[in-house]
Amino acid sequence: MSNLLSKRTMIMVLSCVAILFPLVFQNMYLLQLLTLVFIWSIAVYGFNIISGYVGYLSLAHAGFFAIGAYGVGLLTTKAGLPYWLSLFLAVVITALAGALVGVIALRTKSHFFAIYTMCVGVIIYLLIDKWDSLTGGVRGLIGISAPGNIGPITFDTLTSQYYLALSFLALTIFICYRIVHSLLGRTFIAIRNSEELAKTIGISIMKNQLLAFTLSALFAGLSGALYASFIRFIGPQISAITVTFEMLMYLLVGGIGTLAGPLVGTLIVISLTQSLQFLEEYRMLIFGPVVVLLVLYYPRGITGSIETFIQKRKQQKISLRKEEHEVKRDVEEAG
Amino acid sequence: MFFETKKITKRFGGLAAVEDVSVSFEKGSITAIIGPNGAGKSTFFNLISGIHPITSGKVLFKDNDITKMPPQQIARLGIGRTFQTTNLFEQSSVLDNVLIGHRLRTKSGIWDAIFRTAREKEEEKQSYEKAIQALEFVELMNVVEHPVSLISQEEKKRLAFALALATDPEMVLLDEPAAGVNPDETDGLAYLMRKMADHGITVCLIEHKMPMIMSLADKIVVLNHGKKIAEGPPDEIRQNEAVIQAYLGGEVHAPVKQY
Numbered sequence: 001m002s003n004l005l006s007k008r009t010m011i012m013v014l015s016c017v018a019i020l021f022p023l024v025f026q027n028m029y030l031l032q033l034l035t036l037v038f039i040w041s042i043a044v045y046g047f048n049i050i051s052g053y054v055g056y057l058s059l060a061h062a063g064f065f066a067i068g069a070y071g072v073g074l075l076t077t078k079a080g081l082p083y084w085l086s087l088f089l090a091v092v093i094t095a096l097a098g099a100l101v102g103v104i105a106l107r108t109k110s111h112f113f114a115i116y117t118m119c120v121g122v123i124i125y126l127l128i129d130k131w132d133s134l135t136g137g138v139r140g141l142i143g144i145s146a147p148g149n150i151g152p153i154t155f156d157t158l159t160s161q162y163y164l165a166l167s168f169l170a171l172t173i174f175i176c177y178r179i180v181h182s183l184l185g186r187t188f189i190a191i192r193n194s195e196e197l198a199k200t201i202g203i204s205i206m207k208n209q210l211l212a213f214t215l216s217a218l219f220a221g222l223s224g225a226l227y228a229s230f231i232r233f234i235g236p237q238i239s240a241i242t243v244t245f246e247m248l249m250y251l252l253v254g255g256i257g258t259l260a261g262p263l264v265g266t267l268i269v270i271s272l273t274q275s276l277q278f279l280e281e282y283r284m285l286i287f288g289p290v291v292v293l294l295v296l297y298y299p300r301g302i303t304g305s306i307e308t309f310i311q312k313r314k315q316q317k318i319s320l321r322k323e324e325h326e327v328k329r330d331v332e333e334a335g
Numbered sequence: 336m337f338f339e340t341k342k343i344t345k346r347f348g349g350l351a352a353v354e355d356v357s358v359s360f361e362k363g364s365i366t367a368i369i370g371p372n373g374a375g376k377s378t379f380f381n382l383i384s385g386i387h388p389i390t391s392g393k394v395l396f397k398d399n400d401i402t403k404m405p406p407q408q409i410a411r412l413g414i415g416r417t418f419q420t421t422n423l424f425e426q427s428s429v430l431d432n433v434l435i436g437h438r439l440r441t442k443s444g445i446w447d448a449i450f451r452t453a454r455e456k457e458e459e460k461q462s463y464e465k466a467i468q469a470l471e472f473v474e475l476m477n478v479v480e481h482p483v484s485l486i487s488q489e490e491k492k493r494l495a496f497a498l499a500l501a502t503d504p505e506m507v508l509l510d511e512p513a514a515g516v517n518p519d520e521t522d523g524l525a526y527l528m529r530k531m532a533d534h535g536i537t538v539c540l541i542e543h544k545m546p547m548i549m550s551l552a553d554k555i556v557v558l559n560h561g562k563k564i565a566e567g568p569p570d571e572i573r574q575n576e577a578v579i580q581a582y583l584g585g586e587v588h589a590p591v592k593q594y
Contacts, residue, residue, distance in 0.1 A: 175449055182448035182455060183441055183462065190435045193424040200384060200418075201502050202410030202439025211445060311482070318481055 018166055022159045031158050037263075037270050038165035039226045042172045044250045044262035046219025051248075052257035053180065054212045055192030056110075059244050060101060060117040063124030064217040066239030068094045068224030070128060073141040073234055083148035083229065090225045091218060098217020102210045121241055129236040140235030144228050161230055168226060172219060173263070179215075180259060188212055192257075249291055255301030264303050336395070337362040337537060338506060343392030345375075345382055345561075352378040354561045355392070360506070360554075365528060365538045367548040370558035371581070376541045377419060379558065380508050384416050385409045397505070411439050415504030417495040419511045419541075423483050429494055430479045433466035436501025440465075462501075469497040473527060489520040496527060506537040513544055525551050549573070557581070 022031055043065050050058050071090025075081045081089070105116050128135045135141065147155035147164055155161055179185050187208050190198045195205055228234050237243070246269075254265020276283040298305045339359040345352045353375040360366050368376050381387045383394050385406035394402045401409050424432050441462060447455035470476055473493040478486050483494065492512060499507050512528070513521045525547050532538050542548050548555065548569070555572045557565040559581040565572055572578055 178451060179445070179448045182451070183438060183443045183458060184445060184448040186431070186435050187438055189427070190424060190438070193426060194422060196386075197418070197422045197424065198435075199386070199406045200410055200416050201436050201498065202407045203435075204405075204407045215445075315482060315485060319485065 015170075022162055028158060031162050033270065033274060035158070035162045035165045035230060036227075037267050038162075038169040039223055039230060040247070040250065040270065041169055041223075041263045041266045042226070043220045043223035044247050044254075044266050045172050045176050046216040046223070047247050047251055048216075048256065048258075048262050049176065049179070049188075049219070050209075050212045050216040052251065052261070053185065053188040053192060054209055056106070056209065056213070057114045057248075058105075058117045058213065058216065059114055059241070059248075060105075060120040060124065061216070061220050061247055062239050062241065062243035063121040064094050064098055064220035065224040065227070065243065065247075066124060066128060066234075066236075067097055068221030069228035069234045069238055070135060070141065070224075071221065072225040072228045073144045074134070076145045076229075077141060077143055083145055084150070087147075087222075087225050087229075091221045094221025094224070095214050095218040098221075099210065099214045101217075102213035106206060106209045106213060118241065118244075121239070121244055125236060125239040125241070128239055135236070138236060140233060141228075142233050144232045144234065146232065147229050165226060165230070168222065169263070172222070173259070177259060184208075184211075249287075251301075252291065252295060253301055255304035255307075258301065258303040258307060260303045261301050265301060268302070337397065339395045340383065341393040341395070343379075343382055343394060344390045345378055345387060346390045351561050353382060353558075356558070356561075356563045357392075358556050358563065358566065360537050360539060362505075362537055363532055363535050364553045365532050365540070365551055366554045366556060367552035368539065368541045368556045368558060369543070369545075369548065374558040375561040376558055377510055378561075380416065380510055380541065383409075384414060384508060407439070410502055410504075413503065413505035414508065415499035415502045415506070416508035417499050417510055417512060419514070423491060423494060423498065425483050428480055428482050429470070429475060429486065430466060432483060432494060433469050433497050433501045434462050436469070436498045437462040437465040437503070439502055465501050465503070466497075469500040472500060472530070473497045489516045489523070492516060492520075492524060493527070496524075496531075500531075500536075504536060506539065507531065509538065509540040511541055511543065513542060513547060521547055 021034065025031070043061065046064075047058070047061050050056050068090050071093050072083075072086050075086035075089055076083060079086075101117070101120050105113060105120065108116050129137060131137070147161070149155070153160070155164055179188075187198075187203055190201075190203060191205055191208060199205060224238070227238070250265040250269050251262060252265070253269050254263065255261030272287075273283065276286060279286070294301070300308060336359045340357055342355045342357050344354050344356075356375075356379060358366075368379065370376055378387065382389050383401075385401070385404050385408070389402055392402070393400060396409075396412060396414065399412060401412065401414075404412075424435070441458040443452070443455045443458050446452070447458075467476075470479060473496050475490060475493050475497060478490060483491065486494070496507075496509075496512070499509075509528070513524050516524065521544060528538050528540065528551060540548075540552075550569075552569055554567065555565075555569055556563060557572060557575075557578050564581055565575045565578045567575070
């Protein structure tokens with residue numbers, strides 16, 4: 001109970017900090033950075049559903065991110081649709097694309113799945129890069145509209161955009177929390193732990209995987225759509241395979257298969273990247289070894305390692321109690 | 336007939352792992368499948384639980400033709416199973432392992448999860464009750480909160496039973512349920528299997544421990560090189576010439592134990 005209370009208070013404190021942050025710090029640079037962290041986190045949460053909970057490493061994630069971004073970009077600039085309708089449509093289109101790719105990709109397993117989805121990612125990149133008449137090719141899309149007004153609320157300041165990204169992130173985390181702590185979440189984890197066993201206890205693997213894959217694409221699409229309307233310019237680079245690997249890095253650093261991992265990882269890696277900006281490309285010389293060491297010694301990332309630590313202490317308590325119990329029994333039997 | 340296979344055959348390339356095997360089990364009975372290593376016993380289980388597709392023949396369960404069904408559908412119809420190498424969700428706790436066992440009887444989906452609907456709550460409660468019931472049945476209530484990696488081999492065997500029971504099966508397939516545990520613990524597991532049968536669950540097991548089988552099974556099926564060479568009550572099998580030659584190797588002096 002005390003554990004739950006402390007968890008709850010921690011979430012409350014963190015939410016308060018996030019809400020009050022723009023009021024206390026009037027630093028535009030920090031605000032811009034945090035908004036980007038929130039937007040990327042949404043995509044990483046999606047990544048976490050399929051790769052962390054179901055255990056299938058999908059490397060098409062940047063592709064779905066780009067579909068969401070270009071969806072909003074094209075619908076607002078070329079089709080002239082209102083912003084919120086475009087956002088909704090972009091997310092739906094991305095989810096549908098995810099379902100379509102999933103139907104085929106999920107017939108493959110483990111490494112083959114990773115390679116297959118990587119190919120899908122590359123194809124999406126090529127489509128965006130080469131389809132000049134639709135996407136503007138290498139020149140990219142400019143003049144994407146900022147989020148439209150909702151009644152009296154406008155989104156033309158940085159602060160309001162910050163709150164918008166924060167609300168979508170909160171919604172994403174809430175949905176992920178609910179899923180992970182439901183029967184559906186247990187089903188995902190069962191598939192990750194042992195597909196063979198899951199099958200024999202009557203779980204249909206394909207159906208659940210497809211659902212998870214579609215959800216992950218949906219969040220990537222939402223993140224991309226928000227990104228497009230925040231930066232207001234997008235180019236084919238956002239669908240590049242390196243973007244997928246960046247998201248994978250956020251997830252690995254934060255903790256794959258944990259609820260806080262995506263946010264923690266994105267926040268830490270993006271802040272580090274920014275503070276090491278002066279090293280330019282050489283900063284990868286620092287990042288590379290750090291990530292390798294992390295994966296070697298803390299495969300469950302920062303939050304995962306903390307969780308493991310707490311669990312270990314609990315186990316020690318259990319085995320201690322067990323021993324005490326056995327000693328007591330032996331004494332009783334002897335007596 | 337409750338459960339029946341009609342001349343089922345499985346070929347891996349040119350090799351027949353199981354050939355023309357016809358058996359039938361009655362409801363609430365205990366059937367043991369024995370045979371030397373490589374006789375096709377585990378393959379036989381994989382065929383009836385839908386893991387491997389059958390080359391030819393038919394499998395009938397409660398008047399349903401389940402020959403071509405995928406494993407999850409067979410599980411839903413009421414056939415549970417355990418694996419030879421104890422196959423559990425190692426990272427989860429004992430309770431969490433059994434909780435997921437009842438998933439096939441629940442319907443909650445993504446919307447129920449996000450909005451935490453009445454159905455979700457109801458089914459979570461139902462899964463919990465079912466899990467506790469299964470753990471009580473196998474007498475594992477003392478380790479409910481323990482992670483699977485911390486419990487003994489024998490407790491893992493019991494947990495595998497509980498996981499199969501949580502699916503609400505009418506028949507269970509147990510692949511070497513007593514392998515790797517000591518004689519006392521074997522007695523405990525045999526008692527559990529008898530208890531399952533007494534509760535109307537049809538039990539089919541693969542086992543090498545002859546004393547246990549001789550006293551536990553109502554019927555024994557003997558496989559050799561993928562073919563059924565004998566079938567009958569333990570006393571008959573003990574005297575069957577073909578079985579003695581193929582498997583038991585000469586005379587049999589298997590002691591009988593009562594459970």
